[in-house]
Every structure is written in structure tokens, then in C-alpha cells.
Amino acid sequence: MPSGQMRLLIFTLTILTLVDVYGQKKSVHETPIPKNIEQCFKTLDKTMPDKEIELIKTLPEDSIYDHWEFKNGTDFFHAWKLYDGSRLTKYFNKLGLYGTHPIYHTILISYHRQLNNQEVRLAEQIEKWKAIQKADYDAYIVKTQKDSLNGLYIHKDINECVTELDKVYEQKSKDNFVGQEESKAVAMAYRFGPGLWMRNNWGLWGGSRLQKYFIDNGIKDPEEMSWIILTCYHRHKNGRPMEFDKLTSKKETTKK
Known part of the structure; x- marks a missing residue:
């Protein structure tokens, strides 16, 4: 093969490789666990597949968690170890929110609002969860007192x-x-x-x-x-x- 054609082939392969590398998003498993909700947004922007981002953005916020793509925990659920006392879990605990799935649900809704340029109102979300959890606890206590x-x-x-x-x-x-x-x-x-x-x-x-x-x-x-x-x-x-x-x-x- 003539040297000119060889150089053209190498140049083309290099461009294709760069497109492939930079066109793909980084895995969320390869990134540090966020330490607050703002870092969650930045990491999700860089790592979440565009299809999932579009779903979170367009679905009604009260149905995101129940959608089949998210119900069993998407990639960040596992990567951020929401079930294992990670620094992100502790961040939410300090704000008064406990429980793996309430935290996961809150991240999904918060990201939905951020994608739609809405106020996240994190404190308000947490207060709603606290009310739900208190009601559940009160109902549990009643059950433990019945014969x-x-x-x-x-x-x-x-x-x-x-x-x-x-x-x-x-x-x-x-x-x-x-x-x-x-x-x-x-x-x-x-x-x-x-x-x-x-x-x-x-x-x-x-x-x-x-x-x-x-x-x-x-x-x-x-x-x-x-x-x-x-x-x-x-x-x-x-x-x-x-x-x-x-x-x-x-x-x-x-x-x-």
C-alpha cells in the first residue's frame, strides 16, 4: 500500500477511535460517590444513558420510581451504595431522610426537577417522607400492642x-x-x-x-x-x- 494511503488509513482509524471514546459516557461505577444532591446531578449528566435521562425528564415525577427502567434500581443505585451507608446515604441521613428506597426515590424526583429547570425543593421532599415514615412507625407500634x-x-x-x-x-x-x-x-x-x-x-x-x-x-x-x-x-x-x-x-x- 502506498505511504499516502497508509497515512490516510491511520488518520481515519484514529478519528474513529476518538469518536468512539469521546462519544460514550463514563460508567457511573468509575466515578466517586457524590457527597450531596448537586454532585448527584453532575454525575448523572455525565454517566446516565441519554435514554434514561429523557425518561426521567419526561415522565410525571410521581411515576418515575415505578417505571420498569428504575423500579429495581438503575446503575447509580448500586454504584452509590445507597443500601450500605455510603457518604451519600449519610448526607441524606443528616438531612433527616432514612431508608434506601426513599433516598433513591428522592434522587430521581430531584433530578427530574433539575432537568426541567424546576425548584428541587429537597427539604420539602424530605419532610413528606418523614411524615410518611412517622405514620408507618405509629401504625407499626399499634400492631405490636395488639393480641x-x-x-x-x-x-x-x-x-x-x-x-x-x-x-x-x-x-x-x-x-x-x-x-x-x-x-x-x-x-x-x-x-x-x-x-x-x-x-x-x-x-x-x-x-x-x-x-x-x-x-x-x-x-x-x-x-x-x-x-x-x-x-x-x-x-x-x-x-x-x-x-x-x-x-x-x-x-x-x-x-x-
Whole structure:
């Protein structure tokens, strides 16, 4: 190939490479986590795909969070570690806003307003979230003080749980559960079946005096609560000590 053509080819490839490099946006994972809302805007301008920016700009602000592109957390949700106490999370906490998804929702709405040259009104947004969260907390406290929810009696301690399981377990299922080795029996029952039933009906997810009882004993995970109940039930039916205090204080559970 003549030298002139070679130089032209090299020049063309160089231009194409530069266009490719500078035409693409930087990944949000490669940028520092913002320390305030203004830095959020600047980083999103540089890293968010144009299609997503256009969606945030044009969608009604109260529907952005529920849109399929954003509902499960777009790239910045993970890159900024909103769920893991990052400096951005702490920034919002200092302003009085707590919770991963309220923070994420607030960033989306704030960016929408900024893109549309509207006032962000961050303090106003946070006050609305604080009111919602207070109402949710007050409702939770009411649930923890009731002895029944949705027409079902809510047990106050592990002894009542064991007694009730003896009533609701069908005899065949009960015999099968009690007859198996403890870890195998509980592992098969705590995620689905009776374990799921307990979490849904005894308020282990949404709040109840039984959930509070477990939280007061150091257990916060609803699945772990049902694991402990079933472990205690299996031991009780096999004539062994339940050792509830040991299960909760030493976190003896080994969920699989």
C-alpha cells in the first residue's frame, strides 16, 4: 500500500477511535460517590444513558420510581451504595431522610426537577417522607400492642408458638416433621410451608407483638424467627429442651 494511503488509513482509524471514546459516557461505577444532591446531578449528566435521562425528564415525577427502567434500581443505585451507608446515604441521613428506597426515590424526583429547570425543593421532599415514615412507625407500634391481627391471635412468646403449631399442623405432616433429623426437618419447613405461613399470618414481616418479642431477643430477620420457632417445636415434640435463649443469644441458627 502506498505511504499516502497508509497515512490516510491511520488518520481515519484514529478519528474513529476518538469518536468512539469521546462519544460514550463514563460508567457511573468509575466515578466517586457524590457527597450531596448537586454532585448527584453532575454525575448523572455525565454517566446516565441519554435514554434514561429523557425518561426521567419526561415522565410525571410521581411515576418515575415505578417505571420498569428504575423500579429495581438503575446503575447509580448500586454504584452509590445507597443500601450500605455510603457518604451519600449519610448526607441524606443528616438531612433527616432514612431508608434506601426513599433516598433513591428522592434522587430521581430531584433530578427530574433539575432537568426541567424546576425548584428541587429537597427539604420539602424530605419532610413528606418523614411524615410518611412517622405514620408507618405509629401504625407499626399499634400492631405490636395488639393480641390479634386480621382475626388471628398473635402469640406473645415461644411457648405459645409451640402450642399453636401443635394445633395447626396436620397429623401426617406433624409426624413427618417430628420424625426427621432436626436440621433437615427445619431446613425443609422454614422457607416455605409452615415457615412462610407463620411469617405471613403472625406478623413477622409487617409488625406484631411476636415480631417485637423476637427483635427484643436480638432476632431481626423474619426467616430466622420462623427457623427458631420450628427448631423449638421440633425439640419440644421430641422431648428435648428448646433452648430458646441459646438460639437467640448465640445465633445458633444455621439456615441453608
